[in-house]
Amino acid sequence: MNSNSGGDFPRLSFNTRTVNSWSLKECVEGCARHDIPWIGPWRDQFDDIGVEEAARLIRDAGLKVSSLCRGGFFPASTREERDAAIEDNRKAIHEAATLGTDVLVMVNGGMAGNSIQEARKMVRNGIGAILPYAEERGVKIGIEPLHPAFAADRAVTASLEEANDLAEHFNSPWVGVVIDIYHVWWDAHVRREIERAGKSILGFHVNDWLVPNTNVLVGRGMMGDGVVNNRELREWVDAEGYDGPIEVEIFNEEIWSRDGDDVLAQMKERYLSHVL
Amino acid sequence: MNSNSGGDFPRLSFNTRTVNSWSLKECVEGCARHDIPWIGPWRDQFDDIGVEEAARLIRDAGLKVSSLCRGGFFPASTREERDAAIEDNRKAIHEAATLGTDVLVMVNGGMAGNSIQEARKMVRNGIGAILPYAEERGVKIGIEPLHPAFAADRAVTASLEEANDLAEHFNSPWVGVVIDIYHVWWDAHVRREIERAGKSILGFHVNDWLVPNTNVLVGRGMMGDGVVNNRELREWVDAEGYDGPIEVEIFNEEIWSRDGDDVLAQMKERYLSHVL
Numbered sequence: 001m002n003s004n005s006g007g008d009f010p011r012l013s014f015n016t017r018t019v020n021s022w023s024l025k026e027c028v029e030g031c032a033r034h035d036i037p038w039i040g041p042w043r044d045q046f047d048d049i050g051v052e053e054a055a056r057l058i059r060d061a062g063l064k065v066s067s068l069c070r071g072g073f074f075p076a077s078t079r080e081e082r083d084a085a086i087e088d089n090r091k092a093i094h095e096a097a098t099l100g101t102d103v104l105v106m107v108n109g110g111m112a113g114n115s116i117q118e119a120r121k122m123v124r125n126g127i128g129a130i131l132p133y134a135e136e137r138g139v140k141i142g143i144e145p146l147h148p149a150f151a152a153d154r155a156v157t158a159s160l161e162e163a164n165d166l167a168e169h170f171n172s173p174w175v176g177v178v179i180d181i182y183h184v185w186w187d188a189h190v191r192r193e194i195e196r197a198g199k200s201i202l203g204f205h206v207n208d209w210l211v212p213n214t215n216v217l218v219g220r221g222m223m224g225d226g227v228v229n230n231r232e233l234r235e236w237v238d239a240e241g242y243d244g245p246i247e248v249e250i251f252n253e254e255i256w257s258r259d260g261d262d263v264l265a266q267m268k269e270r271y272l273s274h275v276l
Numbered sequence: 277m278n279s280n281s282g283g284d285f286p287r288l289s290f291n292t293r294t295v296n297s298w299s300l301k302e303c304v305e306g307c308a309r310h311d312i313p314w315i316g317p318w319r320d321q322f323d324d325i326g327v328e329e330a331a332r333l334i335r336d337a338g339l340k341v342s343s344l345c346r347g348g349f350f351p352a353s354t355r356e357e358r359d360a361a362i363e364d365n366r367k368a369i370h371e372a373a374t375l376g377t378d379v380l381v382m383v384n385g386g387m388a389g390n391s392i393q394e395a396r397k398m399v400r401n402g403i404g405a406i407l408p409y410a411e412e413r414g415v416k417i418g419i420e421p422l423h424p425a426f427a428a429d430r431a432v433t434a435s436l437e438e439a440n441d442l443a444e445h446f447n448s449p450w451v452g453v454v455i456d457i458y459h460v461w462w463d464a465h466v467r468r469e470i471e472r473a474g475k476s477i478l479g480f481h482v483n484d485w486l487v488p489n490t491n492v493l494v495g496r497g498m499m500g501d502g503v504v505n506n507r508e509l510r511e512w513v514d515a516e517g518y519d520g521p522i523e524v525e526i527f528n529e530e531i532w533s534r535d536g537d538d539v540l541a542q543m544k545e546r547y548l549s550h551v552l
Contacts, residue, residue, distance in 0.1 A: 110487075111503055120464065149425045151462035152487045152503045159435075162464040186427035188396065188438040211386075211428045216492060227387055227428045 012271055013038030013066035015205065015249035016045060019260040024054055026260065028061045034264045038066040038245040040105075043095060051095045058099065065101035066245035067142060067178070067203050068092065073109035074126030075119035075156065082122060085109070089130045097137040103202045104134070105142050105178050110153040119156045124169065135174045142178035142202035143167060147186075149216040160184045160193035167200050176200035179237060180249065182207050182220050185228045194236045201242040206230050206275050207250045218251045222266060223274040230275045246275065288547055289314030289342035291481065291525035292321060295536040300330055302536070304337045310540045314342040314521040316381075319371060327371045334375065341377035342521035343418060343454070343479050344368065349385035350402030351395035351432065358398060361385070365406045373413040379478045380410070381418050381454050386429040395432045400445065411450045418454035418478035419443060423462075425492040436460045436469035443476050452476035455513060456525065458483050458496050461504045470512045477518045481525045482506050482551050494527045498542060499550040506551045522551065 014036050016027040024045040031039050039058060046054035058065060071092040076082045089104075096104045108123040127141060134141050145163040146155035157163050163177045177197050182205070184190050194201070208226030213219050223230050234246065248267050255263055290312050292303040300321040307315050315334060322330035334341060347368040352358045365380075372380045384399040403417060410417050421439040422431035433439050439453045453473050458481070460466050470477070484502030489495050499506050510522065524543050531539055 115505060116462070116503075147425070148423060148462040149489065149492060152485055152489070157464075158462045159464065165464065186392070186424040186432075186434045188433075188435065188441070209428055213425065213428070213492075216425060216489075227392075229391060 007035050009035065009268060009271065010037060011244070011246045012036050012268065013040050013245040013247040014264065014267070015040035015069065015247045016042055017069070018248055018250045018255065018267065019263050020256040022260050024049070025057055028057050028063060030260055030264050031063050032061045033261070034268060036264065036268070037064060038247070039063045040066045040069060040245075040247045040249065041099070042069045043092060046095075051098045055099045064245075065099045066247055067103035067105045068096040068099060068101055070105045070107045070144075071130075071141070072106040072155070075109045075112040075114055075122040077113040082126070086126055086129045089126065090133050093130065093134050093137050093139045096139045102138055103140050103142045103178070105144050105203065107144055107146060108155045108157045110151070111156060116151070116156055123156060124166065127166070127170065127175065131170065131172065131174060135172075140173075140202050141175045143175065144178040144180060144203075145183055147183040147216065159187060160190060160197065164193055164196050164200075167197070176202035178203035178205065179233075180205035180207070181228050181230060181233050182209060185209060185233065190233070191236050194233075194240060198240045201237060201240055203244065203247065204234070204237050204242060205247045205249045206234070206271070207248065215253070218253050220250050220252050222250060222252070222255065223248070223270040234275050246271075283311050285311070285544060285547065286313060287520070287522045288312050288544065289316050289521040289523040290540065290543070291316040291345065291523045292318055293345070294524055294526045294531065294543065295539050296532040298536050300325070301333055304333050304339060306536055306540050307339050308337045309537070310544060312540065312544070313340060314523070315339045316342045316345060316521075316523045316525065317375070318345045319368060322371075327374045331375050340521075341375045342523055343377055343379035343381045344372040344375060346381045346383045346420075347406075347417070348382040348431070351385045351388040351390055351398040353389040358402070362402055362405045365402065366409050369406060369410050369413050369415045372415045378414055379416050379418045379454070381420050381479065383420055383422060384431045384433040386427070387432060392427070392432055399432060400442065403442070403446065403451065407446065407448065407450060411448075416449075416478050417451045419451065420454040420456060420479075421459055423459040423492065435463060436466060436473065440469055440472050440476075443473070452478040454479035454481065455509075456481035456483070457504050457506060457509050458485060461485060461509065466509070467512050470509075470516060474516045477513060477516055479520065479523065480510065480513050480518060481523045482510070482547070483524065483526045491529070494529050496526050496528050498526060498528070498531065499524070499546040510551050522547075
């Protein structure tokens, strides 16, 4: 087993979606090569090998898991589908615990044929249903508000204020928020809501908003290529006492077309110049 | 001069951008043919004929002008450009007054090379600079928050809460908000902010959010084709005492490719079935 201290990058985490073409094994090897101490895997990456093998791979490389992407997607048009979503979230909690991370990132899901108010109720009910198991397994539910452009089809939880409302509703140390600058940077009250989130901040993701934004889903930018002040937002988050991993999560077709090692090298450089 | 009472549609307004291929004259004639009592023109539509001629065209057809689109775009990278923007907004106020509408819709502008905080200051300063002239000419400044997807390049004013903050800052009967459901529907606190806006609501625009949304700028939907509950939002706005025109404003490439008369007919049908 290697030891990976992270060198100058003790908080840097590679969210594996940033290099979309790599398998989990390649992502783990990439982190080891680039001395990146944290990894944020996606569940579909270990469908084939199973979560125990994924955990072994990551552990053997000396990496820590910052969070697991992703639970959520609670709203559905039938009771059966909603129950299935809750069951799948229990499985995700088990996987997070097996991987040794205490944060499951929740993308709460879109309207799925419901009114937005009904869908929001389904989200509340869904989180309530899985909370006892999350607590039992020592996994925190990290509600990630998505950009309002995704309110209909990916996350009715569309602002940090709303994510904070939801976390407060549960008033539990096992429910908090994950802040991704892409989703919240535009908000005139983002600082107020970061302060309100305070100790319930469970994760922080960096990237950038490109101008023009040609594709809201897969047109996210590398830090420094867009208009977001990542450093300022990082300072506001840190000021609340958050000292956990900082994940670089970028969905970008151009970046996906590049060599993964180049992306990781640039990611470290931009993390130093635009985040730290 | 004709008289156009609007029949069953006394509040319906045709925002001319909905049929993008029509000249102002064609838009006016379309309203007359379809017995639509209100029109919401765009400034670039009378660049060629001049505002006096535009006013005459509209008046002669018996139409009323719900609002003029648009002022704003205050942030810029140089002092000269910011001064030019203020000058252009004064011109827009003159045009609104000439057309006989008391509402100038403001799309405040994007970052234009500034931090988002600086750009927001430029917006405040810009509105402050034109306010005395707006009052002198009897034209209200209707701040339209745009969808957060446009925060970088079109309107740093990206939520109804922020628009309300801005209107409250001026605390003037000459500054209010224009609510377009496309831009605000996703907000968990939209009802709270509509109530907060109260008597300062100066305009209401309807359309829809399509799923999937393939283009945030020009992929807006006809009422009923998407996921927004236009009727509920209209009821919340009306509950604050707003009884002014309801503009149909749709930027949609597919709708733009259709025959304008078909669009107006469908617009009336959908207004009845999904808004009233």
